Amino acid sequence: MSAFDSWFHGRPLLTDGAWGTALQTLGLAPGRNPDHWNVEHPDRVAEVARSYAEAGCDVILTNTFRANRIALGEGSGALAVELNRAGVEISRLAAVGRCRVVASMGPSGRMLAAGDVTPDELTEAFAEQAAALTGADALLIETMSDVEEACLALRAALPTGLPVIVSFVFDAGRNKDRTMTGATPEQAAAAVEAAGAAAVGANCGAGIAAFAPLCARLRAACRLPVWIKPNAGLPEMVDGRAVYRTTPAEFAAHAPALVAAGAAFLGGCCGSNVEFIRALGAELKQCALS
Amino acid sequence: MADLRTLHDAILEGNAKQAAALTQEALAEGLAPLDIIHQAMVPAMDEVGRRFECEEYFVPELLLSARAMKAALEPVRPLLVASGVQPAGRVVIGTVKGDLHDIGKNLVAALLEGGGFEVIDLGADVPAQRFVEAVQNSGAGIVALSALLTVTMPSMKSTIEALDQAGVRGRVKVIVGGAPVTQQFADQIGADGYSENATAAVALARRLSRPA
Numbered sequence: 001m002s003a004f005d006s007w008f009h010g011r012p013l014l015t016d017g018a019w020g021t022a023l024q025t026l027g028l029a030p031g032r033n034p035d036h037w038n039v040e041h042p043d044r045v046a047e048v049a050r051s052y053a054e055a056g057c058d059v060i061l062t063n064t065f066r067a068n069r070i071a072l073g074e075g076s077g078a079l080a081v082e083l084n085r086a087g088v089e090i091s092r093l094a095a096v097g098r099c100r101v102v103a104s105m106g107p108s109g110r111m112l113a114a115g116d117v118t119p120d121e122l123t124e125a126f127a128e129q130a131a132a133l134t135g136a137d138a139l140l141i142e143t144m145s146d147v148e149e150a151c152l153a154l155r156a157a158l159p160t161g162l163p164v165i166v167s168f169v170f171d172a173g174r175n176k177d178r179t180m181t182g183a184t185p186e187q188a189a190a191a192v193e194a195a196g197a198a199a200v201g202a203n204c205g206a207g208i209a210a211f212a213p214l215c216a217r218l219r220a221a222c223r224l225p226v227w228i229k230p231n232a233g234l235p236e237m238v239d240g241r242a243v244y245r246t247t248p249a250e251f252a253a254h255a256p257a258l259v260a261a262g263a264a265f266l267g268g269c270c271g272s273n274v275e276f277i278r279a280l281g282a283e284l285k286q287c288a289l290s
Numbered sequence: 291m292a293d294l295r296t297l298h299d300a301i302l303e304g305n306a307k308q309a310a311a312l313t314q315e316a317l318a319e320g321l322a323p324l325d326i327i328h329q330a331m332v333p334a335m336d337e338v339g340r341r342f343e344c345e346e347y348f349v350p351e352l353l354l355s356a357r358a359m360k361a362a363l364e365p366v367r368p369l370l371v372a373s374g375v376q377p378a379g380r381v382v383i384g385t386v387k388g389d390l391h392d393i394g395k396n397l398v399a400a401l402l403e404g405g406g407f408e409v410i411d412l413g414a415d416v417p418a419q420r421f422v423e424a425v426q427n428s429g430a431g432i433v434a435l436s437a438l439l440t441v442t443m444p445s446m447k448s449t450i451e452a453l454d455q456a457g458v459r460g461r462v463k464v465i466v467g468g469a470p471v472t473q474q475f476a477d478q479i480g481a482d483g484y485s486e487n488a489t490a491a492v493a494l495a496r497r498l499s500r501p502a
Contacts, residue, residue: 030439030441030442031390031442113354178348181348236472
């Protein structure tokens with residue numbers, strides 16, 4: 001029995017692709033925190049949200065990945081609340097009648113283990129963000145490298161009453177299967193399950209090829225549904241521009257292996273776009289929930 | 291009695307306060323700064339690097355040890371300067387224009403300092419011109435560029451071009467790093483070196499600092 005049982009209808013759910021690069025094609029300056037556009041250019045954020053909803057996503061996220069007061073910088077509490085509320089509203093409008101909205105919460109950017117931030121500061125910032133995201137259907141704590149920070153964020157988010165998904169980046173260590181702080185998929189899954197997560201996952205990383213084994217390990221390590229959102233590979237520089245060599249077809253070709261490995265939610269992270277999601281969606285229609 | 295073994299362990303365990311205190315003690319007892327560095331500090335950081343390679347230590351441990359090393363160096367540095375000892379090299383480091391990620395860059399900076407280099411850290415989102423000015427003002431022999439976003443990697447190329455245009459390219463070795471950066475990319479843009487992680491970056495900086 002999972003908080004998401006009513007969401008599934010016989011096959012894994014299709015989640016969305018990258019937002020940052022999509023917003024950059026609409027004029028966002030590289031290096032600028034995209035979340036500011038929730039109040040500065042909500043129409044363009046809405047365009048990205050709509051494009052994913054129209055591409056057939058069962059779930060779209062929100063443009064709130066860096067909208068916690070620590071990631072935003074000094075004295076940003078009120079701004080954080082504003083950006084998060086606006087982000088959910090934009091995605092909600094795009095999703096209505098089509099899909100569900102899962103609100104994105106990214107890392108603080110500070111290293112807890114090195115004492116650059118205190119547990120209380122993290123809890124406060126994540127609680128503030130989560131409280132401003134209650135208009136969503138679920139919360140997603142993503143791109144986490146530190147299990148301790150992830151659990152603090154999770155515990156700060158649970159009082160909203162929404163199901164909370166926790167997703168990690170596993171790209172460190174000799175086998176590129178650990179988080180930057182050294183946690184294995186088994187350790188991460190066990191920790192967040194014990195702390196009350198509704199789903200556990202892996203996102204970002206070095207490309208989709210690494211994800212089937214990660215997915216299988218997460219699935220074996222707990223009883224939670226698994227959220228998978230890989231990058232479209234690592235980019236190459238061609239004539240000064242970043243080019244992702246993985247094509248939508250190549251990306252989508254990994255879907256059967258991921259579904260077999262137990263992925264319940266499947267989408268794309270950096271380097272993916274609407275075309276990737278459409279290709280993925282076509283593959284998923286042929287799969288059943290494993 | 292100052293015990294270099296406990297200083298070594300304090301650095302290994304990332305205990306900055308203890309590392310600084312033990313160093314003060316050792317200096318007060320008349321131990322030579324260079325002996326303290328070579329008998330306790332350098333072996334400690336070498337062991338940190340080894341543990342990182344073996345997956346016993348990860349980024350947080352590296353950072354804590356690097357900071358403990360830095361804290362231990364504080365009282366030693368002025369004595370070295372006074373006695374005329376040269377740093378292993380002078381490095382200008384920064385994350386390139388458009389990119390705000392700095393954890394990796396901070397780690398490299400800390401390890402370089404621990405390794406005896408003088409480090410001028412320009413921070414993040416650094417325009418090419420600031421790198422040029424820093425080289426001109428400091429006489430640094432190495433420029434270390436970091437980027438975590440693929441869209442900001444081209445700034446590495448423009449920084450190298452700016453160094454060239456200012457006529458200082460020949461005076462420095464440019465090394466690059468960051469998750470999306472590769473050896474191939476480093477070669478394409480004319481960098482002098484690339485390293486995959488922070489400990490390798492220090493080894494690279496040392497190699498490039500040796501007299502030709």
